[in-house]
Amino acid sequence: MQILISAVGDTDPIRNFHDGPLLHIARVYRPEKIVLIHSERSLDKHEKVVKALQSIKDYAPEIVQDDLILKNDEVSIFDTMYATLSNIVGNYMSDENDVILSLTSATPQIISAMFAINRISDFNVRAVQVATPQKSSNEGIGYDNEKDIDVLIETNLDNQSDFEDRTHEDKGINFSQDLTKRNLNILLANYDYEAVFKLLDSQKGFPNIKKLKKTLENISETIKIQGIPEKIANSKLSSQAQNALNSYLNIERNYKQGNIAEVLIRLKSLVEYILENYLNEQFNIIVYTDNKPHLNAEKYPDILAKFQENAKNKGQEYHDNILNLLYYINILEFLEPKHDLLNYTGKIKEINNVRNQVAHSLQAFDRKNLKNVSSAVYASKQILLASFNIDNHWFSFYDDLNQEIKKLL
Amino acid sequence: MQILISAVGDTDPIRNFHDGPLLHIARVYRPEKIVLIHSERSLDKHEKVVKALQSIKDYAPEIVQDDLILKNDEVSIFDTMYATLSNIVGNYMSDENDVILSLTSATPQIISAMFAINRISDFNVRAVQVATPQKSSNEGIGYDNEKDIDVLIETNLDNQSDFEDRTHEDKGINFSQDLTKRNLNILLANYDYEAVFKLLDSQKGFPNIKKLKKTLENISETIKIQGIPEKIANSKLSSQAQNALNSYLNIERNYKQGNIAEVLIRLKSLVEYILENYLNEQFNIIVYTDNKPHLNAEKYPDILAKFQENAKNKGQEYHDNILNLLYYINILEFLEPKHDLLNYTGKIKEINNVRNQVAHSLQAFDRKNLKNVSSAVYASKQILLASFNIDNHWFSFYDDLNQEIKKLL
Missing domain, CATH: 1.20.120 (Four Helix Bundle (Hemerythrin (Met), subunit A))
Structure with a gap:
């Protein structure tokens, strides 16, 4: 199931006749479930946000509010936000769920924390930014938090079939996976297949993990019993x-x-x-x-x-x-x-x-x-x-195997 | 030497009758040197920032501007900011320098990058956040970038001896070291001392690294030649x-x-x-x-x-x-x-x-x-x-060794 997890900021759900970031990501990605994380200050407009999300045509997501309310005096403390949001995201992670984080809603510290979760945590999530309609700072443009939601929905220029997609997915490397990859490469260069397997076995959501684990477990278990690797066993030797x-x-x-x-x-x-x-x-x-x-x-x-x-x-x-x-x-x-x-x-x-x-x-x-x-x-x-x-190519058997594994890493 | 490295954001140096984050960290930590990283957009106010920093009583830091100017169209691209800022921070890292990063100034991507440097890079730095004076979002509070700096300094409520310290140091774990530690523990549990050594060998600035590497290299090299580990060799057996x-x-x-x-x-x-x-x-x-x-x-x-x-x-x-x-x-x-x-x-x-x-x-x-x-x-x-x-305690030799190594990890 695709789940969008987003804090709710002052720009949500609608500002300046356009979707706020939360509404816009929902419009583009149409996740089956949306988890709203409110701060004390955004709590009041929960119903407005829900109504705006429901205004998207032919779309009826499950909308839930996370139990945790971010305290006003914590939304600008970066490490608190990182710890809190990591925890919340962790609760929705599973093999079946494809989690999308909003990278644009709420305080810079919340945005930064979402970013950090995407880039440095073990979680295999996606993270999406939304550009402002004018593609530059919102400074000087008023908020519409006090306006009537029905009017806002009615006058929302994004609320039409040919809206401009302003989302941008952050596709950069995940540092945690990158570091793990570096470690795996060091162990692989030493032909320590058991170690590579053990480290992969502790990973969640590593790319190609199933194929990698199978290949590594195979060779590691074969070596342990002095077995003949499949390729050699299937040869004409x-x-x-x-x-x-x-x-x-x-x-x-x-x-x-x-x-x-x-x-x-x-x-x-x-x-x-x-x-x-x-x-x-x-x-x-x-x-x-x-x-x-x-x-x-x-x-x-x-x-x-x-x-x-x-x-x-x-x-x-x-x-x-x-x-x-x-x-x-x-x-x-x-x-x-x-x-x-x-x-x-x-x-x-x-x-x-x-x-x-x-x-x-x-x-x-x-x-x-x-x-x-x-x-x-x-x-x-x-x-x-x-x-x-015995043909010469057999003598690079383990180096060839390493190349094969490296391609999957 | 204590060095503060900070980007310059819209809130710097003074906003809403209070220190911006850069000025506030300087006021609290009084670093001997301050490195300002400007973007094209903040460059104009360099003199104002310097003047504000010099307004701190009984304090005369060395203020330098890093040669590199962040381009306006790059300050919201995380990867570029991470690479650029890592590079700059790396230039100031040395055994003599105690580097402090500002976690509050400038764009969310710059903040995230600074956080990532603190949390995932090999650099042993400190990172400091600054809460807003109202301890909540800055929304609705105007910027003071156009105002006269002397007036701003004069009316800055933080510019007095009993100012409220709004800094907060990020003391969280370093993810890179934490992840490496987890990996090392997995390999250690499998008695794969060679793998633990190889991974440590690729680490910079890991705690106890010298002692760890020596212990691990010793046992790994001993095992390779079927040598007698020192403790056993020195026993009365x-x-x-x-x-x-x-x-x-x-x-x-x-x-x-x-x-x-x-x-x-x-x-x-x-x-x-x-x-x-x-x-x-x-x-x-x-x-x-x-x-x-x-x-x-x-x-x-x-x-x-x-x-x-x-x-x-x-x-x-x-x-x-x-x-x-x-x-x-x-x-x-x-x-x-x-x-x-x-x-x-x-x-x-x-x-x-x-x-x-x-x-x-x-x-x-x-x-x-x-x-x-x-x-x-x-x-x-x-x-x-x-x-x-042979006394029974000898049979837990490798598990005892693992406990010893774990204490150092």
Whole structure:
């Protein structure tokens, strides 16, 4: 429902053979409901105002008077008016209501307060100004408050079908929304979708809020469970390529956010996954026992011998161990000693000890190793690219998503 | 230096035998400097305004006119006034200056803009209103712009020592800071310290900003590298207890944030760490080769035999494998079959497969297993409590930190 909320000023309802601002906004916008806010001094002319509003042809709005009467000694106190009027406007705000504020009626402080409500409060309202018929100051033009209302209506030049529309809607930015937007952009630039969602969730009447919230909740909930974002899931990439790409994008995002402990822990799993997948697809080199990868020693006795020899050199024994990153690298070195992948696996091996201190010994990451982590992230991307046919555009997935979200903000 | 910045309106400097707002604020606050902002329309009376200001007894302010003249067709456009006046006010802002804005002079748009600067800009200013002498609308009271200024000064009833102070300072909240505070509280409740820090980092003149930023940057950077927060690091807890507690608190925080994949991956490491530490301290059961834990088979041949038997039952062989969570649970079952810990280790075992799918197969976590994760988080806390002497107050570490931060907000 469209609701016009207006204080009643000395110019209302009719002055100088023309609509006062309240009557004029009603004539142009024809709101279904009009809430009049009286001051002690305007209370007397309530019936005149109602009669004037009812004089608009083919229009029968619901006209109510707000319970609160503005005190004469408060109508020129700006912050009191701001607090009081905010309160009143708040009472009429709801998803179903489209609230219009009059920006021209009553004292400068009331007008300023209405303006401030439109521009700085959380309320998603509209605010309308009305120019004087002569388009300049009313100074020197008398008031018609004492005249007979029927005569005023009769002689009102605006009371005809071809009246001149003197309304002007204030379409400027709302500072509150603008500030929120700035905050959201800061969080978005840090890929903190959960934070953006939480802030939006506390907003009323933000533009595009439904679509924004849905997009942000989707991606945030997906990330939380290491899910595959819809676009990637719907792509033609194989399910292994999707898993690896998704894991890499998560690592890169965390790296940009500075979550180094997280990056370290996941990097090894990613490269292990890629190598396991590659070696198994190319060479059928793995047998799974209890879901754990073991060497297909029957098919590759020479690799078994190599593993046994390596262990012996370290004074250990090899017995069908569960395969891991280091074994995969050994296998690759054995089978394809010139493979591109081997240019990068060294960078992953280099961080393995630091990684285990964080993952298993629960120790803090030492920032002096940051450069190695950075190299390892880069290496993991090259390993991914060398193992799967993944088009380059996928690597800007989160930045593309941010652009999409920014368009809605 | 106290500086009054005021536009000049039709009521200035004197109207109806009383101070206009500009003159009145000067009379009450006696600022050392007064900056007059003229519009084209008020420019003519500059000398009258200066003369009136100089009529205040025992007061000789520096009176300057800002270079910028407001255009007549712009004084009723809010956005222009806000931008222009913000700019002017910004020029006078400095640590040494205490800036007062007049909230009563000139057009409603200028008043609103001044109010907005006080309430939503980053500037730390004060804003003062002046009530009319009759404490109500000025309607029907003529302007005195054409009268002789000396006569006006002579007959100004406020120009005496016992004048009535009609000023009223706007002490309302700054909306920008208030909105930011609300946003920060939402993010803080989600333990998103990085987001809180990023938003604060974009703020100027926020109360306690230095201390807040330091606290938030500290905790955020600590979390990123799995560091031990200072308070925990300085406690009397053993270094192992500190590592385990810190890891648990990170898991719990991530659990509250909904980061289930992360929780799953870390839970196993935590419990593995606790059991390894407990069994080694109590029974000296581990030998380390290449930093990896192996069974001290010389000391515990019966456990070795048990492991070999278990493997054989599954058609496998046991050969000095690297110990992990499941081995530790087996050892504990063997050595202390009635130990409290065993009431909870089952919950960790239950999520092990789901965990490996996320950690190693890079698959999405299936939310149908959420209840098991929740039970496992609870179990991990009990395992921690049963293994280390950690006082209960440590478990509210992040909530206590949030309370501390909230006090500064």
